[in-house]
Amino acid sequence: xxxxxxxxxxxxxxxxxxxxxxxxxxxxxxxxxxxxxxxxxxxxxxxxxxxxxxxxxxxxxxxxxxxxxxxxxxxxxxxxxxxxxxxxxxxxxxxxxxxxxxxxxxxxxx
Amino acid sequence: xxxxxxxxxxxxxxxxxxxxxxxxxxxxxxxxxxxxxxxxxxxxxxxxxxxxxxxxxxxxxxxxxxxxxxxxxxxxxxxxxxxxxxxxxxxxxxxxxxxxxxxxxxxxxxxxxx
Numbered sequence: 001x002x003x004x005x006x007x008x009x010x011x012x013x014x015x016x017x018x019x020x021x022x023x024x025x026x027x028x029x030x031x032x033x034x035x036x037x038x039x040x041x042x043x044x045x046x047x048x049x050x051x052x053x054x055x056x057x058x059x060x061x062x063x064x065x066x067x068x069x070x071x072x073x074x075x076x077x078x079x080x081x082x083x084x085x086x087x088x089x090x091x092x093x094x095x096x097x098x099x100x101x102x103x104x105x106x107x108x109x110x
Numbered sequence: 111x112x113x114x115x116x117x118x119x120x121x122x123x124x125x126x127x128x129x130x131x132x133x134x135x136x137x138x139x140x141x142x143x144x145x146x147x148x149x150x151x152x153x154x155x156x157x158x159x160x161x162x163x164x165x166x167x168x169x170x171x172x173x174x175x176x177x178x179x180x181x182x183x184x185x186x187x188x189x190x191x192x193x194x195x196x197x198x199x200x201x202x203x204x205x206x207x208x209x210x211x212x213x214x215x216x217x218x219x220x221x222x223x224x
Contacts, residue, residue, distance in 0.1 A: 044215040086153060096141060096208035102152030
């Protein structure tokens with residue numbers, strides 16, 4: 001069965017420092033990968049997906065099939081980036097359900 | 111338009127009682143999902159409805175959990191004979207279709223079993 005691993009429960013950085021939230025997956029096919037974010041007292045929402053190759057709020061993520069990773073990066077963290085981040089996988093574009101990792105709490109201090 | 115709504119926002123119940131959690135998806139969304147969010151476990155998929163197809167119940171943790179979706183819209187998640195380990199936030203999400211990549215989440219129902 002597919003699995004998504006986020007090894008860090010908590011990542012604490014100072015404002016302006018680079019951030020990398022790690023995500024590894026186990027699946028032998030060609031999945032779609034996503035990052036979802038939940039800010040304090042807000043709903044869980046989609047941040048970005050690997051297919052779009054976008055930069056959202058300064059965040060980027062590259063799918064590395066060789067390393068089965070989809071790490072989320074931002075060169076200069078801001079306090080408003082503090083949130084819970086979930087990496088998610090779906091088996092392919094024809095599939096429906098998402099498998100989520102356990103999440104990483106990002107805290108950005110001033 | 112309105113987003114996904116869930117009720118109640120909080121529910122405290124005694125162990126052994128049954129509870130019903132409600133989800134109103136975004137109008138026009140044919141796909142509806144239930145997840146459980148608990149500390150240390152992240153988001154666990156519970157059940158998925160797509161149109162009139164048979165639901166994917168593969169994530170339900172036990173036969174105490176069931177869900178239905180009436181008229182292709184509102185869904186109810188029922189937990190019978192609640193246990194303390196059922197305490198969690200139950201999230202509902204909907205999407206335009208099962209193939210749509212973006213799921214829109216509700217605010218969740220926080221269930222506490224005492």
